[in-house]
Amino acid sequence: MNRKTESLLSVEAALSRVLDGVSTLPAEEVPVGEAHGRVLTGPLAALRTQPPADVSSMDGYAARAADLTAPATLKLIGESAAGHEFAGQVKAREAARIFTGAILPPGADTVIAQEDAEAEGDTVSLPAAKLGQFVRRRGLDFVEGKTMLEAGRRLTARDVGLAAAMDHARVRVARRPRVAIIATGDELALPGTGGDPNRIVASNPISLAALLRNENAHVSDLGIVPDKIEAIVAAMRLARDNTDILITLGGASVGDHDLIAPALKAEGIALAFHRVALRPGRPLLLGLAGPLRVLGLPGNPVSSYVCACLFLVPLLRKLQGRTDFAPAPVPAVLGQDMKPNDHRQDYLRAKITRGGDGRLVASPHERQDSSMQALMVESDGLLIRKPNAPAAKAGEPCEVILFAD
């Protein structure tokens, strides 16, 4: 096949093939304290009302606004502290000591802060007050039965707090997607095995696992498989049971040593596409067998990471029922002049800083060699250059994808 005439799938078309027909994984119940970052499978409604009654937002005195149209000295009849119901009732010309969070005694409708009051024996002198002052009304925060968190929402730290406040000890979330990773290549070695110049370290399973765990994936790293079709087929057979996504690294191109496509064929996994018009990452394949999705990523660590950001992260999100699954490009401005682009969509590794006016400024590294991991660690995200984009000047608008960490 000729590099210049081959037919390549667009990034958008490839992503929609990856996501096509994906349905949400089954739900599981987890303790609310372990639900951070997980995705709700159903709407979450309040099991109680908060505050459960009218409560004081200050330490002070609870009284009747009708008695405080002008400063007044009222009779002190008792005390209401948080967690301790006050049995009595505040009648005309009466007041009760009250503390933050305590329920207003029946009859009282207003709170006066303690620093504005002067208590003496069983009376207290209070200034004029506005009806309802320093009172948090019953249900101010939420009311029993009302849905406060929607299905498909990834739970933030604040969300799990609200879920707990709504009295949920456990919540239903999509189970973790199961991902298996196979790295292929006779040249690969595990980290820590020394400096043989014929070997390089299989480092992309490490960075991909970190990226995918951040999306709640349960990652099984199946290690390194040599460039032999029987070995790759055997690894695929082992991995595909009990797996939602099988990732292969390397061997995704069409050379003599590229064995992923033949191995998929041998395993009866249909090849949905094989090449995508993007850089880095042209050799990128999708295999389908029932609900199993096989993503064949380039062996190159930069290419595989970029492809994982573009295709795998959205897939993991959609599997968990997230509605905001697609990568969201963010507007920025170019930090330098750009040459015209060719027919492939470029994702340039870039430093992304914030200008004084608050806009993001994207400055791609001069070298974009897709083997250079050192430049990945100095990048904050990817500058998107559309296929056949014309030349552009520093300061012109552009779009970036920010790395999550």
Place this chain on the structure above:
Amino acid sequence: MNRKTESLLSVEAALSRVLDGVSTLPAEEVPVGEAHGRVLTGPLAALRTQPPADVSSMDGYAARAADLTAPATLKLIGESAAGHEFAGQVKAREAARIFTGAILPPGADTVIAQEDAEAEGDTVSLPAAKLGQFVRRRGLDFVEGKTMLEAGRRLTARDVGLAAAMDHARVRVARRPRVAIIATGDELALPGTGGDPNRIVASNPISLAALLRNENAHVSDLGIVPDKIEAIVAAMRLARDNTDILITLGGASVGDHDLIAPALKAEGIALAFHRVALRPGRPLLLGLAGPLRVLGLPGNPVSSYVCACLFLVPLLRKLQGRTDFAPAPVPAVLGQDMKPNDHRQDYLRAKITRGGDGRLVASPHERQDSSMQALMVESDGLLIRKPNAPAAKAGEPCEVILFAD
């Protein structure tokens, strides 16, 4: 003490008191595959050179540029595949088949892509080529002995990939900070215990634990302690051993039911400050006893979360040796008109969206009641209003702190 005349510490002064004298926690060694998000305690240098030799970046043919000043037919002498050293040497008028990632045979200095070549029997016809074309030079990515990741860096997914590629099977990171949380209040109940109107759910330990775990904290939730000084002292005594940070929730003010300051005194823990000029969160105390730091946060879930973002997150970061520990306000523009501010620094819960020009737009919620968790889940961050800030118009510049999740 009078609300209007009390002397309050500024947010900046309080933060520097919290961070004063903090030294980095001891290092521990973790597998590189578990190091994502952890903080390096020392610089990390490459244990190998990458690529370890000059390698091909394409499937094709390795030859000598001197033979390819014009198209030429060369003698095919063998093959170099990744992971398999080619024993021979490419001499004048010779070429070797080569595959992506394979080492260039001695003598060869240039690679021609296979789609530009025509092999026939033991010869191959190649076009003219530029010296060094499609060759990745030895050490292009990194060279043995060079520091590629600095001490104090929080490891991203890309960083752990690079560390592995540099042949580190394990890396040294700061051990996890140990945090104990005690929630105080007679009105508190665990989530899932029903609708008694005299009880509210202790939900802030849940959201704080999620926030702090994201900063690598090992969190021990010691549960709910009643408003009794002996109970609080007993819980503090239990918690302070083997803890770097003890967080108390509630009881941090100066009312009759505010027992944290007296309990600290009873435990011999020095009170460094007790009130800070911020909203939400004025009652906020710092206790010091040797390396132990006690943060007494307001019981209110919104206030405690905001204070944790402002003081606890930087403390956790500094404990792990991060250099970028301070909260970094980000420039934005106001989404609406603002009234003048009083003497306290305000952290307004706000929707923060991105305008078409790429700038962030901060729109604070109209209600800012510090008991309202529902508004926290609808907020993306905090709009900072300086003490005594004048009125401001929509569109004017402002600063925000973005929530991490």
